[in-house]
Amino acid sequence: MKLARLSRSLLRTATVVAFALTATACATNQADSGATDAAYRVNDPLEIPNRFVFAANEAADILVIRPAAEVYVGVVPDPVRDVISNFIDNLMSPLYIANNLLQGNVEGASNATGRFLTNTILGVGGLADVATEAGIPRAPEDFGQTLAVWGVGDGPYLVLPLLGPSNLRDTAGYAVDTVGDPFRIWAYGTDHKDVYLVRGMVGAVDRRSQILREVDDLRRNSVDFYATVRSLYQQQRRAEISNNKAPATPEFPDFTDAPKP
């Protein structure tokens, strides 16, 4: 019985993977102009609908999510929030391990496995992040990153309702991670959908609560907040994909040698 359920979910994962690959394959064939400014060009053909969704997300954030995060920070003490954040991260560990393996990153996989075992056993079911103390920091890997390592390009930039900035490849990756998430499979298999839902909501509020000030600052200081977020997303994803090892280095020409008339 269990095996049947597992194989069904595996089959579903495979279907989504196949869909993701075909969808993103189209995205990789984007022609590159090769101009110097191309490095700063953004692939955003859907900017008008994206801006619309972005505005809706902003409204949802200002009205609901940000206040919820503020209450969360105000009501739940620091150590408890750490425990919650650790626990949720530990639940995601199987995905980190799987994605590291799919990327052929053995060191990453062994670190993720080490984190999972250490935090589950010594950290009492993932409540304490013992592994970080021991020198193995958090290193989330998702299927969007795996696809990127496999050579799939970003595809057009997308702003997803409530989920925020993404692109075609990362959206496909998110779908695969969601379907393949062992916690979701367990929750749906044992009729604990509500637990799954709670994890999703607490996780979202927790993540939002960690960047309260940063987002406030950015909002206040941007002349085009949409473009700022788009730029941040792309740069951060690029760093995550390369595991911070190959930072994108823009060119900084010497202007003094080219005096302007």
Place this chain on the structure above:
Amino acid sequence: MLTRRHFVACAALLAVSGWAGHTLISPAAAQSADQGAAAFIQKLGDETVATFSNKSLSRDQAVQRFRTLLNAGFDVTYIGRWVLGRYWNSASEAQRAEYQKLFEQMIVNTYAERFVEYSGETFKITGTAPAGESDSMVTTQIARPNGPPVNISWRVRKAASSYKIIDVVVENVSMGVTQRQEFASVIEQNGGRVDALIQALRQKVGSRAG
């Protein structure tokens, strides 16, 4: 068929190799890079901390000190021009001058507050590496009294006899690139007019100056 015992054994093996790998790799070899750049960042950072630890300064004085430090440490004119990208070429002399003025004012408005509210952050240099043809990337870690540490890298260029910062990378996000893309978006949204950006900056700066 992968049994549970198999799985646990594999996982344990992976975990052990992870631990072993860590202890072997950790003492990274020291990079031979421009030590002058690191010394420059150290000095600038020390000065900044010393300035803003002094809580007897009035707000205006502190902002003034920030501006002095900013212009001593950063090549603001270079950054401003770089951030404008290809639109620099299409801007008139008058536009360039006003843009540069507003750009500097915006940086002061944006960051002075952060430094005036200084609350015991400390920094340490964690590495120096060559960047591009003539620059150095000095990486620092900022320890905050509340919240996890932040990694910030400073791209330093040697100009004549002094050093100047030309880009700041916060947790892998280049401030220069972010601003460049933001400004380009504003200009493109307005039919390629640099004036639209200047107008937006004027509003931004004006609305916070008072």
